[in-house]
Amino acid sequence: MSQIIFDPRQSKNFAKAKVYHNLEAGIFQTLVKLSYFVFILGVFLFIYSRFSADSIYVKIAYFLVGSSSFYWFFYEFLFEYYLPSPVDDANRADQLSTDSIAIIEESINVTLKNKFASIEPIFLLAGIEKSKEGRYMLLRAGFGLDRDFSNIISSEINKIARIQVGNEPVFSPVTLVCIEEAHSNAIAAGRVEITAGDLLIGLSKSEFFQHVLFELKMDLKDLISVVNWYSLLLAKSKGENFLLKDTFGPGIGRDWSFGYTPVLNRFAININDSIEFGMSPTVYGRKNEIDTIENILAKSGQSNVILIGDHGIGKKTIINGFVQKIVKGEVLKSMRFMNVFKVDTGALLSGVGQQGEIEMRITRLFNEAARAGNIILFFEDFHALISAEPGVGSVNASEIILPYLSGGVHVIATTTLEQYHKSIEASPGIAAAFDRIEVKEPDETEVVKILEETVPYMESRDGIFWPYQSLKELIRVSARYVHNKPFPEKAIEFADEVSVSAAKQGQKVINTDLIDSLVSSKIDVPVKEAEGEEAKKLINLEGFLHKRIIGQDEAIKAVASAMRRARTGIQDRNRPIGTFLFLGPTGVGKTETSKALAEAYFGSEKNMIRIDMSEFQEQSSVYRLIGSPPAAGKAGEKGQLTTAVADNPFSLVLLDEIEKAHKDILTLFLQVFDDGRLTDGTGRTIDFTNTIIIATSNAGSEFIRESLQNAVPEEQLKKSLLDFLQKQGIFAPEFLNRFDAVVAFHPLSREQIVQVAQLMLSELAKRMLEKEITVQFTPEAVQKLAQAGFDPVYGARPMRRAIQDRAENMIANNLLAGKITRGQRVLISDKDIA
């Protein structure tokens, strides 16, 4: 086998590409169109000449018809036979597409212009950039958005050492490797030609372009996606050639072989029509679900399908995709003439005058669908039709519908999992009549593809441009921070919001900063990667927490480290941000640390969900925590924990006195700590990945106290404390091992108590300063308050009460009596405090 080379000079294609470009193919194509008119004119002249005695008309007619015929043949010969030439398998240059040939030519020109001896990857990039498609793909990849292309390229060229100046540049070994990679990519994609996109992907083999990609925060997979995105948009812009299409839609037979649908026309919308008239967007992906629907509905006899999934997960999109297949004629033969009608349940159930009218309407609707013979009824939120609970907007029509479901009519229904359990399973006949399809949330790769389809509409609407990185960022932040809607809806809605916002601000290019700032303002949590001021705050987090917490260095260090891991993205994203078990006696700062952390991380201590676990001592109390499923027509109970986290996913969850909860309830938390999610009583999955979970316990307090009295070192104390808790059967080992850190809070020393008192008094002084009164306390006063606020059992917990009773009350009384006035400086001594 001959060795593979890359030699444009030996390539017939190269020579012909020059011919092609010189010929200006556009003119040839215009001439072909002109020749059609010339031909028709010739035919008319020929007919006219039959009625005319003048033979010149015949001659002209012959000439026109003859020359246009000859031109057609020449055109076909040139573009179909001559220019496409046999391939020299041994010369890669023969396998370049015409666009790629132009790129290689340009890269040679740039090399010559810069007086280099070898064609380096940077020159190949310059060539790619000069081509229209290459420039487009590079812009999509974010290259050249902030700086001009030529600047970037010339600055890169200046970095390369000139070897020698020559007239016949050769391809450098690295460039040849890149071209070989482009060829491999083309083969892998099932193409025979090396396109501009392949050359761009091939460039990733060069160190220089790897660096460019790194700077752009892209990897090879992303680059391939960008190239595929371009191909997709190109194919869409070209449209389909009717003559070359393999299939045709349903044709005349759909209307002339099946029945009238007056009732359906009143209460339903024909989705086939809206797809045919281009009123629904093209559906991408969801092939498995669409094929499953087709297979189920094609069965003879009972064939109905119910799509189960959350709102916004794409159930309607799947049905649109299925109808799209019908309209294009790509379905099984038995499905070809089907018309899908979306029943407007609201219209069907409203505006009724007399009793039984709804039932009559439903009967007529199904009768008509059965008689027409080619109808598939689509019910959105099907549960509203068979709801067991009587109420506004719902009816129980299961008895009417059931006979039709056993073969008379095909039905596609959609519902949520919750409603399926609640309403549809309550009617076993109905549930059995449907084949279930559970619609899952598409993964992030599929969402990228969906957005690639959707975003161009927004771009043309708002005059903006979405680079690929922004799409990725949009998906990242939607996945991480938006939890009230599923993919792809949340990503599409957010993309729409970002597009509109950018258009309003006059921003042409959507950058990641805009996305981050929009999501930050929505959820009130900083989403941007840790940098600048925020990085400083994270580094000094211990200092920030110590402003509120006295002592407890180990606890503060543990939580600060976890925070830093979370914000820099090192931590496993499928777990909560941090899980801690705070052990120690009452009043040593466990709750205060939690509050301080909520303030530091979530912006306010209000973002703390506090659950008193002593209320969950019974096994049955689990339902109060996570909710209960509905039973016998009774709505389910809401879970205290799950509802709170679902409503505020960016929260600190404080589980107070965890040791008092029932053991089965503790087991529930194993899943939360491991996977960052919990399934509530109704089957809904609650996301805990944006929470910090802190469990507090007094268990082992005495053990800690004794160990500290015996001067046990910190590390040993922690180990023996864990042993103690397990031996005592307070916590199971698997429970303790799930925490990121088990932190022992030490009892406060006398000095620390005084510091706590000082801290609280300084808060009081700050409040007084707002009233323009300067309050100071003598050291003796602080000592006295510290003594009064300390309790051997409750630690510093009585401190706040002591300060209230002794200091605040005294100041209040003096304020009322006019002894303390605005602008006054007050020094409070131990004698002033009762």
Next chain:
Amino acid sequence: MDEAKPQGFRVFQPNRFRNSPVVIGFFSWWLYEKPAFIFSLMLKNCDKLLDFFSIGILLQTLFLPWKRDEIDTTNLALDDKIRVFFMNLVSRLVGAVVRLFTIFAGLIIVVITFAFGLAVPILFIALPFLGIFLIFNSIFVS
């Protein structure tokens, strides 16, 4: 997005004679490959026309009432039954006439397309001769 660049020529010739000498390659393209491609395209479009006229389903439903508009005769008096029977018969006749007409129209168009499909490849083979013949005639024949 930017408008697509005008398409370049196909670089690779899907020609089974591609490694043959140029002359053989040209004749195989002119006399076989291109006419065969045009013919297959025409056949494909005949098939699509059959789909458009839905000949199959129209034949299957030839005698069904027009738009399936049929009145149920159950529980009717005898004279009503007879009247409704004739009405239903008319509906079936209307359906049959419309469908038969469509089937015939469709078949005629398909036959014409097929004939066209046969003629165009032959015309393509004759195209250079035809061109030369007509131009020659226009100039030299009085």
